[in-house]
Amino acid sequence: MTVLSFYVVIPLGGAFLISLLGKRIKSSGDILANLSTFSLLVFSLYSIKLVFINKVLVYNVGGWVAPIGICMVLDGLSSFMLVTVNLVSFLVTLYSISYMERYTDKAKFYTLFMLMLAGMNGIIITGDLFNLFVFLEIASIASYALVAFGTEAEELEASFKYAVIGSVASSLILLGIAILYSYTSTLNMADISSVLSGKPQSILVNFVLVIFLTGFAIKAALVPFHAWLPDAHPSAPAPISAMLSGVLIKVLGVYAICRIFFNIIAASHKAFFILVVLGLISMIVGAFLAIAQNDIKRMFAYSSISQIGYIIFALGIGTPLAIFGGLFHLFNHAVFKSTLFLTSGAIEYSVNTRDLRKLGGLSSRLPITGYTGLLGSMSISGIPPLGGFWSKLVIIFAALQAGHFIFATIAVLVSVITLAYYLKFQSYAFFGKLDEALIKIKEVPLTMRLSMITLGLICAISGLLCVPAFKPFLQSAVSVLLSGNAYKDAVFNALIR
Amino acid sequence: MTEYILCLALFCIGLYCVLRKRNIIKIIIGLGIMEYAVNLFFVLVGYKTGGRAPILAKDQVVSNMVDPIPQALVLTSIVIGLAVTALIVAIAIRLFERYGTFDITKIRRLKG
Numbered sequence: 217m218t219v220l221s222f223y224v225v226i227p228l229g230g231a232f233l234i235s236l237l238g239k240r241i242k243s244s245g246d247i248l249a250n251l252s253t254f255s256l257l258v259f260s261l262y263s264i265k266l267v268f269i270n271k272v273l274v275y276n277v278g279g280w281v282a283p284i285g286i287c288m289v290l291d292g293l294s295s296f297m298l299v300t301v302n303l304v305s306f307l308v309t310l311y312s313i314s315y316m317e318r319y320t321d322k323a324k325f326y327t328l329f330m331l332m333l334a335g336m337n338g339i340i341i342t343g344d345l346f347n348l349f350v351f352l353e354i355a356s357i358a359s360y361a362l363v364a365f366g367t368e369a370e371e372l373e374a375s376f377k378y379a380v381i382g383s384v385a386s387s388l389i390l391l392g393i394a395i396l397y398s399y400t401s402t403l404n405m406a407d408i409s410s411v412l413s414g415k416p417q418s419i420l421v422n423f424v425l426v427i428f429l430t431g432f433a434i435k436a437a438l439v440p441f442h443a444w445l446p447d448a449h450p451s452a453p454a455p456i457s458a459m460l461s462g463v464l465i466k467v468l469g470v471y472a473i474c475r476i477f478f479n480i481i482a483a484s485h486k487a488f489f490i491l492v493v494l495g496l497i498s499m500i501v502g503a504f505l506a507i508a509q510n511d512i513k514r515m516f517a518y519s520s521i522s523q524i525g526y527i528i529f530a531l532g533i534g535t536p537l538a539i540f541g542g543l544f545h546l547f548n549h550a551v552f553k554s555t556l557f558l559t560s561g562a563i564e565y566s567v568n569t570r571d572l573r574k575l576g577g578l579s580s581r582l583p584i585t586g587y588t589g590l591l592g593s594m595s596i597s598g599i600p601p602l603g604g605f606w607s608k609l610v611i612i613f614a615a616l617q618a619g620h621f622i623f624a625t626i627a628v629l630v631s632v633i634t635l636a637y638y639l640k641f642q643s644y645a646f647f648g649k650l651d652e653a654l655i656k657i658k659e660v661p662l663t664m665r666l667s668m669i670t671l672g673l674i675c676a677i678s679g680l681l682c683v684p685a686f687k688p689f690l691q692s693a694v695s696v697l698l699s700g701n702a703y704k705d706a707v708f709n710a711l712i713r
Numbered sequence: 714m715t716e717y718i719l720c721l722a723l724f725c726i727g728l729y730c731v732l733r734k735r736n737i738i739k740i741i742i743g744l745g746i747m748e749y750a751v752n753l754f755f756v757l758v759g760y761k762t763g764g765r766a767p768i769l770a771k772d773q774v775v776s777n778m779v780d781p782i783p784q785a786l787v788l789t790s791i792v793i794g795l796a797v798t799a800l801i802v803a804i805a806i807r808l809f810e811r812y813g814t815f816d817i818t819k820i821r822r823l824k825g
Contacts, residue, residue, distance in 0.1 A: 349790075357796055361800060373822060376737070380801070451823070
């Protein structure tokens with residue numbers, strides 16, 4: 217199936233064309249970037265249909281058959297992640313058209329953005345462990361550069377910190393791949409899985425698991441490894457913050473952990489309990505640190521840590537309902553966190569500050585930004601009809617069902633704290649009296665409004681993903697994770713076909 | 714076995730350098746050392762005593778050959794390492810322009 221290669225080829229080609237034409241033709245960057253992200257969105261929606269018919273699809277890159285050559289694998293989980301990533305990235309590029317006018321070189325921005333997108337789509341679609349590392353590095357390097365895009369003192373500092381910690385993580389991941397290769401003499405994910413299941417349990421596999429967990433937990437910013445995130449995410453331009461918090465940490469961290477823990481190594485219950493504990497700590501620490509912040513974007517960044525904690529917690533419990541809740545929350549978080557970061561970008565665009573203490577009463581001047589911010593905040597803090605409520609409810613029910621009563625109580629309490637700091641954001645930024653100095657501010661341009669409204673609407677209706685009509689989309693992703701070791705058989709069967 | 718232990722020592726030197734040094738340039742060098750230690754480990758995995766490069770040629774049989782895949786992978790990883798180093802060095806130069814120092818403890822405007 218050639219269509220599988222498009223997910224990587226389109227953004228890479230887009231990056232190349234934009235860097236070639238961007239300097240000469242003024243608006244070519246805007247047009248090319250939006251065209252490529254839009255076509256990626258269409259292709260990823262098409263992938264849902266492909267997965268529905270064929271279950272698993274394999275494409276051999278360059279015609280070399282899989283265990284020897286590199287292959288790309290599209291299954292339920294990949295398709296789910298592709299839809300999430302490309303939906304957010306399309307709306308973010310739409311938003312960037314006006315927002316990035318503040319910066320000098322838009323063409324370079326779009327080039328780096330497309331490279332990051334190519335890396336992320338590559339990680340999702342690849343079926344080869346070393347190939348995953350290469351795509352991970354493409355996405356990471358592009359994001360280091362994008363964090364430093366404004367080249368102000370704080371941005372450079374954040375980017376340096378992020379780059380150093382990120383490179384250490386990458387070295388650890390490469391070390392893990394090297395050890396796994398020496399044990400199984402193959403790099404294909406399905407092949408590794410089949411070799412491992414033929415060998416007796418060994419301590420080396422657990423060692424590799426720990427190394428991978430450390431590396432990917434740094435990329436996902438789980439709590440003992442989170443130091444870079446609260447600096448890097450607020451320092452980037454708003455569209456990039458939305459991409460980093462919305463999808464990058466999920467693809468580089470959560471997706472990779474899922475794939476390795478569930479499908480490749482098929483980890484033991486003890487290993488999954490580590491995930492539960494890490495998730496729980498991230499949840500609590502992230503929420504408490506978020507309350508104290510006065511910078512809007514910094515508050516959202518800590519909130520990301522806390523919400524990623526929910527996702528990892530749910531995946532660590534590992535029952536079908538919990539995995540469903542975790543992936544559902546992953547989608548919801550991608551949508552509402554990008555809404556919130558784009559809202560904060562709109563505030564910064566109109567008011568030129570991100571300090572909550574200097575704001576107030578903005579909803580009278582910026583009505584649309586106010587409404588989308590409200591929708592995002594309500595969804596993330598779990599107000600009933602919105603998406604975030606349903607996913608948190610499923611996670612908490614799953615924790616109760618698995619017998620983790622204390623953990624479920626903690627999850628409920630953290631949700632209350634989440635509500636508290638989003639109320640703080642709402643009351644400081646949008647309600648109250650308007651400052652004299654802010655009387656002249658205007659609502660943001662059309663494309664920015666359009667993308668914020670779309671994201672806000674998706675926030676409002678994303679709860680529908682758990683009704684029977686749309687459930688197969690999520691359920692196919694859940695069944696891939698639940699099938700565990702059977703992943704290799706599915707891939708090999710698809711190869712023969 | 715000795716070479717693996719030395720490889721681990723090299724990795725630890727790199728990690729120590731990243732964690733403990735205050736000068737930005739030394740931190741970058743530490744990152745490089747870590748990367749090389751991992752690359753060295755990867756090549757060692759595929760090495761065989763007295764092995765030759767597995768090049769397929771007419772009327773030549775190579776019976777004792779090293780594993781070529783790690784070598785190819787390490788080449789890729791070296792190129793990636795170059796890209797990261799180039800980017801971080803560029804950021805370090807800009808940081809020096811803004812703060813006038815390479816001391817990491819004095820570069821701390823971000824708090825909270």
